[in-house]
Amino acid sequence: MRHRFLMTGAMLATLIAVAPSLAGAADEFLFNAPSAVPEGLRTLGPALGKIWSIIAAIAGIVFLVMILIGGISYLSSAGNEDGTKKARTLMLDAF
Template sequence: MIQLAQSVDTPNKLRGTEFTNISDAISAFFNIGITLAGVIFVLLFLIGGIQYLVAAGNEENTNKAKKLLVDAIVGLIIVVIAWAIGTYILQLLGIGEAGKLDLGIQ
């Protein structure tokens, strides 16, 4: 893909951040949002699982727990789709590091 816009990295960091250009900031915010959504999914899934186990046959509580589990899974699917679309759009804009989640594991 031919990129017509020029990008210049400034040696000075953006005020109050560790970023030297706006594309790094956009990529970081995108990755933080996706990571936060993943953490929320895990928490909701754990809460739903615990509620299901604690329901002890109570049909109303069991249905609430099942609904929470289904909602968490639907939310995860939406987040994965948003991640894919966001990564695609940011790569089209020339921000290649978007969507690359650094977990610090080597």
């Protein structure tokens, strides 16, 4: 699980590092965007910003759901060692 977390972090860091240069390149190539495209999405910068906001919101919701499920599992395990271990693992995996 840790390997998957590290790989996801590395991919996000790469995306964050490359996004400004992609936005600058998009400004050069998208200056004749079709009029059907909304004004705020004619360049790549605002589009990436909106996509990033949506991804962050979804990640936050998934995080909260996993923490809540893990917490409820932990409380309902009633001291069962296997149940508490499984619930703790779920809560730690949420991070």
